[in-house]
Amino acid sequence: MTKRAGIGFYILLIIFVFLVMFPFIWVFLTSIKPQGEIFSSFQWFSSNMTFENYASALETRPLLLYMLNSFVVATLTTIISIIVASFTAYAVTRLPIKFKGLILGLVLAASMFPQIAVLSPIFNFVTDAGLRNSYLGLVIPYITISLPLAIWILSTFFIKIPLSLEESAKLDGATPFQTFRKIIFPLAAPGVFTTAILVFIAAWNEYLFALTINTEDSWRTIPVGISFYQSQFSVPWGDITAATVIVTIPIVVLVLLFQRRIVAGLTSGSVKE
Amino acid sequence: MKQPKKRRFQLNERQLGYAMVAPSIILIAVIIIWPILLSAWNSLFDYRLNDPSKAERITSLSINLETYADNRYLVYDTMEAVRDTMPGAESTLDNITSALDEQHETLLKTDEGLADRYEEVNTMLENYQPVNDDDLRLTEIPEAWTDGFTAALDEQTAAVQALREDAPEGAVQPLTDLESQLSNTKNAVLEPNFVGVKNYTEYLGNGRTWTAMLNTLLFTVVTVGVELAIGMLVALLINRVFIGRGLVRAAVLVPWAIPTAVAAMMWTFLFDGQSGIMAYYMAQLGIIDDPGVLLSTGAGGMFSVMFADIWKTTPYMALLLLAGLQTIPRSLYEAAAVDGANKFQQFFSITLPMIRSAILVAVLFRALDAFRVFDLIYVLTGGGPANSTESISVYAYKLLFEQQNFGAGSALSVIVFLSVALLSTIFIKLIGSDLFSGRLKQ
Structure with a gap:
């Protein structure tokens, strides 16, 4: 850990970061070029910077509506799955119930199954229930992805809280549910928040269900909406690069604000502490 | 000493544990395990959404009351249009009516309560409601009735076709409609499409x-x-x-x-x-x-x-x-x-x-x-x-x-x-x- 970082190290590091960021840099530089230059030249910088691609990206497709749809669906999914998952994670890690291993095994299995295996029955169900092209029609299938994920991550956070806290709460006459709601849950709040970010990102990024269930343009989410910028006859790269920059900004902000938590959530449970 | 506050019904720790696990287990069972089993079940059928005769999983010969009632209504409606435009068609139309009514009577007698279900489906259709309940719209039918039904429809379709040959100009369109509606009525009969492991x-x-x-x-x-x-x-x-x-x-x-x-x-x-x-x-x-x-x-x-x-x-x-x-x-x-x-x-x-x-x-x-x-x-x-x-x-x-x-x-x-x-x-x-x-x- 205390290895010194020399100049060679920083050069390697800058190359690595540059390679990782290169697609974003190029897409951004393209998005501010005038239409004509996109197709003809591989110049990095354009002398005629313009924002016409941004105006066009927002005009040709309802990009902001897609973002709103994604936001609502991801938020609802996160709230529902965090509530249900925190109950389960608490019970599995801290209450004297049987079959804990079996329950966690089921959760793990549920987080591994391929979404395509449930797609057609869920499609039929959502169609019969009249939920195609609605927020709820996506929130229900998204629970299949987010609930196992949330239980899996939350349980690593719950188990780290010392058990003695519950014992003293019990001595003070708190009921088991009060102990959960007033003592353990608030203590686990940072972990809950971390889990919520990961669940939110997973729901924001989902493609397969969104593509199949919400087929009306006004109900599309960001990932599906972006993939429909391509038309059969022409590929409007100017619009696409501008749209990509617009939808990447919220993610960049999220990552910059919460990078520590995201890493903590991603690595929780993959290493023994 | 203070009186202890009256306590409400309390779960003990273990009961609370099971109660807290239950929602997740139920959700996982309903939206993951059940759909996977349904996928496995679907995979045993020749099940195609774009083919009306295969758009359901049918294990035994059945009739789709929704399609049946819908087409029956259309046929009677179009027959009125033919009657208005082609007075000479009277006898053929009477034949169609009696043939369809006869088949209809026999169908409703094949199963108890079928008449009521038919009425219910009909009412829903009149109110432009989709019939999504499979237990309501699908019913098993005997093979004997199906054979008679298909034969009768084929015969009447042929009669309409013959009639069209010397029909006045205004009657051609309604007759064409009638012909296709009669033939569509046959689509109400659903052959079993269980194919076992054939898809695999x-x-x-x-x-x-x-x-x-x-x-x-x-x-x-x-x-x-x-x-x-x-x-x-x-x-x-x-x-x-x-x-x-x-x-x-x-x-x-x-x-x-x-x-x-x-x-x-x-x-x-x-x-x-x-x-x-x-x-x-x-x-x-x-x-x-x-x-x-x-x-x-x-x-x-x-x-x-x-x-x-x-x-x-x-x-x-x-x-x-x-x-x-x-x-x-x-x-x-x-x-x-x-x-x-x-x-x-x-x-x-x-x-x-x-x-x-x-x-x-x-x-x-x-x-x-x-x-x-x-x-x-x-x-x-x-x-x-x-x-x-x-x-x-x-x-x-x-x-x-x-x-x-x-x-x-x-x-x-x-x-x-x-x-x-x-x-x-x-x-x-x-x-x-x-x-x-x-x-x-x-």
């Missing part, structure tokens, strides 16, 4: 399935292997104190955090034969002959999707491995250095064994993700050119929603499911109880 035998004997399977395996092995190797190098590189750690961490998280579909769109642009910078540079460097080959040849397409996946996921892999590296006590390396072990020996005898389970967990989750790859390929190449980058999930999706063949598509999705189950069982055997450590008290 057919699609497992199909070259495209195996190509998709091999593409998926190749994609999984190559991407996870390369991601692990590069990820490990990067993790070893950044496992030290340096300025700008947070910034580097944020930079590598962004590719992981953006939607795969957005990443795929970006790479479609970068690999494009005309305006793609990657394709341009690779051709300039002589790695490829022509900028166009990346997205227009099978090998180029496979390279493109793998490259995009490696770009998107290596940083994530590096972060997982870095977290593993940081748990290794420094004293181990110091002791090894004292014993004269060089860097390579240290890596193989300390680093690798110490983070074995971190590697296995990371590889397990990555491999499962890679094996079910859908959005990256679907957006970047669409499975093309000529299905050469099609993964098994993409093929299953195309069968399900582009060809609307729910039977075959379900069979493929069951195959994906079984492969994933097999893959994860192997990994979990390898990882063992480490997977649950940190979640359960031993």
Whole structure:
């Protein structure tokens, strides 16, 4: 850990970061070029910077509506799955119930199954229930992805809280549910928040269900909406690069604000502490 | 002494535990396990959404009351139009009416309560309500009735056809309508479409399935292997104190955090034969002959999707491995250095064994993700050119929603499911109880 970082190290590091960021840099530089230059030249910088691609990206497709749809669906999914998952994670890690291993095994299995295996029955169900092209029609299938994920991550956070806290709460006459709601849950709040970010990102990024269930343009989410910028006859790269920059900004902000938590959530449970 | 407050009904800890677990278990059962079983059941039928006679799972000869009632109404309606435009058709129309009524009477007698159900369906149709309840609209019918029904409809269709030959001009359209409506009425009869394992035998004997399977395996092995190797190098590189750690961490998280579909769109642009910078540079460097080959040849397409996946996921892999590296006590390396072990020996005898389970967990989750790859390929190449980058999930999706063949598509999705189950069982055997450590008290 205390290895010194020399100049060679920083050069390697800058190359690595540059390679990782290169697609974003190029897409951004393209998005501010005038239409004509996109197709003809591989110049990095354009002398005629313009924002016409941004105006066009927002005009040709309802990009902001897609973002709103994604936001609502991801938020609802996160709230529902965090509530249900925190109950389960608490019970599995801290209450004297049987079959804990079996329950966690089921959760793990549920987080591994391929979404395509449930797609057609869920499609039929959502169609019969009249939920195609609605927020709820996506929130229900998204629970299949987010609930196992949330239980899996939350349980690593719950188990780290010392058990003695519950014992003293019990001595003070708190009921088991009060102990959960007033003592353990608030203590686990940072972990809950971390889990919520990961669940939110997973729901924001989902493609397969969104593509199949919400087929009306006004109900599309960001990932599906972006993939429909391509038309059969022409590929409007100017619009696409501008749209990509617009939808990447919220993610960049999220990552910059919460990078520590995201890493903590991603690595929780993959290493023994 | 204060009176103890009157206590409400309380759950003890164990009861509360089960009550708290219940919602998740119920949700998992209803929206994951039940649909998987339904997929398996669907895969045993010749079930196609775009073919009205196969748009349901039918185990025995049945009639769709919705189609039947709808067409019956249309036939009677059109007969009125014919009556108005062609007075000479009277006797044929009477024949049709009596033939249909006779069949109708017999149908309603085949099952008790059928008359009531028919009425209910009819009322719903009159109110323009869709009939979604299968128990209401589908009913088994005897073969004898079906034969008579089909024969009667064929006979009347022929009669209408004959009538049309010398019909006055105004009557041609209603007669054409009548003919097709009579023939459509036959669609109400649903032949059983249970085919057993035929979808499996057919699609497992199909070259495209195996190509998709091999593409998926190749994609999984190559991407996870390369991601692990590069990820490990990067993790070893950044496992030290340096300025700008947070910034580097944020930079590598962004590719992981953006939607795969957005990443795929970006790479479609970068690999494009005309305006793609990657394709341009690779051709300039002589790695490829022509900028166009990346997205227009099978090998180029496979390279493109793998490259995009490696770009998107290596940083994530590096972060997982870095977290593993940081748990290794420094004293181990110091002791090894004292014993004269060089860097390579240290890596193989300390680093690798110490983070074995971190590697296995990371590889397990990555491999499962890679094996079910859908959005990256679907957006970047669409499975093309000529299905050469099609993964098994993409093929299953195309069968399900582009060809609307729910039977075959379900069979493929069951195959994906079984492969994933097999893959994860192997990994979990390898990882063992480490997977649950940190979640359960031993």
